Amino acid sequence: xxxxxxxxxxxxxxTGQSMTLQCAQDMNHNSMYWYRQDPGMGLxxxxxxxxxxxxxxxxxxxxxxxxxxxxxEFSLRLxxxxxxxxSVYFCASRDNSGDLEQYFGPGxxxxxx
Amino acid sequence: GxxxxxxxxxxxxxxxxxxxxNCAYSNSASDYFIWYKQESGxxxxxxxxxxxxxxxxxxxxVTVLLNKTVKHLSLQIAATQPGDSAVYFCAxxxxxxxxxxxxGKGTLLTVNP
Numbered sequence: 001x002x003x004x005x006x007x008x009x010x011x012x013x014x015t016g017q018s019m020t021l022q023c024a025q026d027m028n029h030n031s032m033y034w035y036r037q038d039p040g041m042g043l044x045x046x047x048x049x050x051x052x053x054x055x056x057x058x059x060x061x062x063x064x065x066x067x068x069x070x071x072x073e074f075s076l077r078l079x080x081x082x083x084x085x086x087s088v089y090f091c092a093s094r095d096n097s098g099d100l101e102q103y104f105g106p107g108x109x110x111x112x113x
Numbered sequence: 114g115x116x117x118x119x120x121x122x123x124x125x126x127x128x129x130x131x132x133x134x135n136c137a138y139s140n141s142a143s144d145y146f147i148w149y150k151q152e153s154g155x156x157x158x159x160x161x162x163x164x165x166x167x168x169x170x171x172x173x174x175v176t177v178l179l180n181k182t183v184k185h186l187s188l189q190i191a192a193t194q195p196g197d198s199a200v201y202f203c204a205x206x207x208x209x210x211x212x213x214x215x216x217g218k219g220t221l222l223t224v225n226p
Contacts, residue, residue, distance in 0.1 A: 004156075031212070042202055042216030043157070050211050058213060090156050100145055100212055104156035 001026050004105035006091050012111045013081040021076040021108050023091030029103075030096040032074035033058075034066060036087040037107075043090060049074055050096070081112045125223045132193045134220045136186040136203035145206035147214065148177060148188045152199045160188070160201075190222075198224045 007022045025032065030051050035043035035058075045058030047066040055066050063085060065077045074093075078085060088109050092102040126132050138146070144165040149157035163170045163177045163186075170177050176189040186203050200221050204214040 033213075035216075040218065042204070042218050043214075044216070045213055048211065048213060056211070059215075092156075094212060100206075101147060101159045101162055102212070102214065103159070104149075106156050107154075 003027065004091055004093055004103050006089075006105040006108050008108060009106070010109050012113065013078075014113055015082060017081050018077070018079050019081065020078075021089055021091075021110075022073070023075065023105060024073045025091075025093040025103070025105075026072065027093060027095070027103065028071070029093035030071070031094040031102075032068065033092040033094070033102060034064075034074065034076045035090045035092065036060065036085075037090060038087050046076065046089075078110075081110075083112045086110060086112045122218070123221045123223070125225060126193050128193060128195060128224055128226050130193055132188075132190040132197070132222060132224075134188045134190075134201050134203075134222065136188075136217055138184050138186060138203075138205050140205060140207055140215075141181075141184065143205040143207060145212065146177070146179060146186050147204050147206075148175075148186075149202045149204065150197075150199045151202065151219070157202060193222075193224050195224045195226055198222055 004025045033048040034046040037043045049055045049068040052071045088107045091105045094102045147162040148160040151157045161172045174191045178187045200219040202219045204216045207215040
């Protein structure tokens with residue numbers, strides 16, 4: 001199993017541009033999460049999806065939208081990128097039964113100039 | 114809002130020594146705690162977790178202790194190795210059944226050969 005995969009690995013945007021960060025998991029997990037990590041900080045939750053067809057806001061949702069396309073995929077969209085959104089973005093997934101741990105992808109490093 | 118914090122931002126130990134990384138949490142309703150290890154340029158990797166109905170849990174070379182009285186969590190690593198060098202994050206479940214994690218800022222562990 002590949003686990004949690006994210007694309008792209010790196011991206012540079014100009015202020016005002018839009019883009020979608022892709023995340024997919026092959027573990028048949030129900031829940032998926034998007035976090036951002038800023039230098040010297042822990043991860044902060046942007047949005048999460050407890051199951052296919054549902055999404056909810058996390059701690060820092062402003063400026064982002066998400067789409068749970070199917071059970072495997074959970075995308076994060078920046079409609080109009082701002083320099084404050086320069087960060088490393090991590091996607092995670094979790095099985096809703098049994099183990100409670102979240103499995104993380106390798107991250108997308110985004111720079112907005 | 115509630116937050117999870119760390120007492121020490123950096124910890125330097127000699128190879129073979131035991132390491133102890135501490136974490137304070139403030140949400141007395143948190144029912145689940147987890148430790149992640151993050152190496153440079155990678156996503157967080159699960160180490161060990163503990164539910165609030167336990168005060169100790171052991172894994173391979175790692176032990177997590179939970180003291181609910183003083184809202185304190187610690188990670189003990191036995192016989193620390195150079196490969197243990199990384200940033201360690203504690204996180205608590207602040208989202209009930211959705212398991213939305215609130216992360217601390219992290220502790221950088223450096224193992225000297």
